[in-house]
Amino acid sequence: MNVRAVFIDMDGTLLTASNDISSRNMEAINSLINQGVKVFLATGRHYEVTAPYHKEIGLRSPMICLNGAAIHDAVTGKAMHMQTVQVDEARFHQLTAENPCNVIIHTTDGIYCKETNEEIDYWTQVGKIPPQYVGDLRRADYRDVLKYSVLTGAPSQKFSALFKKEAEVIDWNNGFELVAHNVSKWSAIKRLLHAFRISPNEAVAIGDGPNDIQMLRHVGTGVAMGNASKEVKAAADFVTGYHEQDGLADFIERYLLQSYKSIVI
Incomplete structure (x- = not known):
């Protein structure tokens, strides 16, 4: 080899x-x-x-x-x-608000999330940088998104499929991630x-x-x-x-x- x-x-x-x-x-x-x-x-x-x-x-x-x-x-x-990813933000936030989930948005200047969790607390401990914003993401002033993480707590292929025209979808057992196509x-x-x-x-x-x-x-x-x-x-x-x-x-x-x-x- x-x-x-x-x-x-x-x-x-x-x-x-x-x-x-x-x-x-x-x-x-x-x-x-x-x-x-x-x-x-x-x-x-x-x-x-x-x-x-x-x-x-x-x-x-x-x-x-x-x-x-x-x-x-x-x-x-x-x-x-x-490589940033672009989705219809209004539609994204409407859909994620209608479904019980946490949302983490990775941008070029840090993390924005709906709520914190153990993983984000660990990231803060290791990376020494807390989230830029925690709360209603419709009110957050973020830009240049690299990755969206949608944590539903269960497989969510029907939900994630709603974004396949806008982004590359990665399905996990507890939700899904979105990055730019290709x-x-x-x-x-x-x-x-x-x-x-x-x-x-x-x-x-x-x-x-x-x-x-x-x-x-x-x-x-x-x-x-x-x-x-x-x-x-x-x-x-x-x-x-x-x-x-x-x-x-x-x-x-x-x-x-x-x-x-x-x-x-």
Whole structure:
């Protein structure tokens, strides 16, 4: 397996349920870097809650954030690329008001939300930046939206389908996300592979969520976590262990590290 780049999802892949990087995952990633492989984080998170983990690992590669809507420089944090999404705001707020849900709007200058929750409190703790606004979003003065998150607490395909003409829809078990058409982690990966002159066939992507499906399908080797859904696993070439059992490190050790290749072969 000739691999020059590895793209790693964060939640449910790199991180444990307590939002930590295990020592085994850290060691495996550092071993990859020492072999000359470029390692990237590719996440649905915004920059402020991606950068601390990027720094903890010691990566020097750009960060793919907000499902590919933003790419940030490793050193300065400055956005190298951003793609905003446009929906009919009046219609969006009417529909989300009619359905019981929380709404989080990720913009170029921060987060706007209908109400806070544990995840947003965690983001504030890690990223050191609280939401720009909490309350009735029809009264919020926001612009340049990168991603909408609609949290319904249950699968909501009929609801999310109402926005498919306006945006790229990512359905989750507890709601859905909206980004601009043709935006995905894969679209950002293509941009970075071109910049680093790396073929998609020389890239590995590892993830567990519906926002990972495109990158798993299109890189040379797609790896789904054991905790991924059947749909995500079907898009992958390999299925590794669960994130709580260092499935990320297990795949890296078995298939990507030089010292293990003789064992695999």
